[in-house]
Amino acid sequence: MSPISNQDPRAKLFVALDLPSLAEAERLVARLGDTVTHYKIGYRLGYSDGIAFGRELAASGKSIFFDLKLHDIDNTVREGVESIVKTGAHYLTVHAYPQTMKAAAAGRAGSHLKILAVTILTSWNDVDCAEAGYAGSLQSLVQSKAKQAVALGMDGIVCSAQETGLLRAAGIPDRVELVTPGIRPAGVDSGDQKRIVTPRAAIAGGADRLVVGRPITAVADPVAAAQAILDEIVMARG
Numbered sequence: 660m661s662p663i664s665n666q667d668p669r670a671k672l673f674v675a676l677d678l679p680s681l682a683e684a685e686r687l688v689a690r691l692g693d694t695v696t697h698y699k700i701g702y703r704l705g706y707s708d709g710i711a712f713g714r715e716l717a718a719s720g721k722s723i724f725f726d727l728k729l730h731d732i733d734n735t736v737r738e739g740v741e742s743i744v745k746t747g748a749h750y751l752t753v754h755a756y757p758q759t760m761k762a763a764a765a766g767r768a769g770s771h772l773k774i775l776a777v778t779i780l781t782s783w784n785d786v787d788c789a790e791a792g793y794a795g796s797l798q799s800l801v802q803s804k805a806k807q808a809v810a811l812g813m814d815g816i817v818c819s820a821q822e823t824g825l826l827r828a829a830g831i832p833d834r835v836e837l838v839t840p841g842i843r844p845a846g847v848d849s850g851d852q853k854r855i856v857t858p859r860a861a862i863a864g865g866a867d868r869l870v871v872g873r874p875i876t877a878v879a880d881p882v883a884a885a886q887a888i889l890d891e892i893v894m895a896r897g
């Protein structure tokens with residue numbers, strides 16, 4: 660269960676702890692204090708000390724999202740998800756391939772863990788989709804993958820905030836969370852992200868949760884950066 664009300668703007672913001680060491684992650688979490696309640700742990704920390712750290716943060720009341728983007732044979736995915744259930748984390752990503760999503764649903768059966776299906780990465784555009792061998796536009800791919808994810812019992816969709824309106828219009832139900840990385844406050848470097856949206860526009864456009872890494876973790880004052888994003892979230896809600 661999320662430790663804070665869903666109405667609290669902090670429940671809308673996952674900070675991506677893509678940091679080089681456990682010590683740096685611990686320092687950042689301590690510095691952010693009560694400003695941030697939701698954290699995402701991905702490859703960088705997950706492949707070192709991140710799983711144990713996520714378990715610790717979950718036990719301390721933070722909401723934890725393991726972004727492991729699972730994709731493997733059924734048995735391996737199911738067993739991997741079963742291991743994540745035991746950490747007390749709240750969210751886990753898998754790639755939006757049917758076999759993988761079915762295996763993930765089996766692995767989390769009866770638990771509190773929410774599975775998020777990653778559609779098309781926010782660092783991709785139409786050219787990247789074509790290069791990967793996909794036919795059709797990026798938007799149509801996001802839409803068809805999202806519909807399949809819902810049909811297979813996924814709890815949420817990871818997409819760009821550029822696609823949230825399209826997905827709701829296509830019938831993705833409100834109970835399915837739209838989780839959006841590729842968030843960049845105005846004037847902030849996009850880096851490798853190609854489908855970016857500001858925090859305010861993302862929330863106004865229907866994103867349920869924002870995932871933000873470098874605009875918070877790689878700046879001189881992460882607390883001020885996080886607070887500015889929370890302020891945008893409040894403004895977007897009017």
Ligand SMILES: O=C(O)c1cc(=O)[nH]c(=O)n1[C@@H]1O[C@H](COP(=O)(O)O)[C@@H](O)[C@H]1O
Pocket residue numbers: 675677701726752777779780781782817818840841842850852870871872873874
């Ligand atoms: O699954 C994700 O979280 C994810 C999916 C996606 O399509 N794009 C994407 O950027 N992410 C993650 O979201 C975070 C974005 O980080 P920044 O670009 O630094 O804000 C990174 O940890 C990515 O791994």
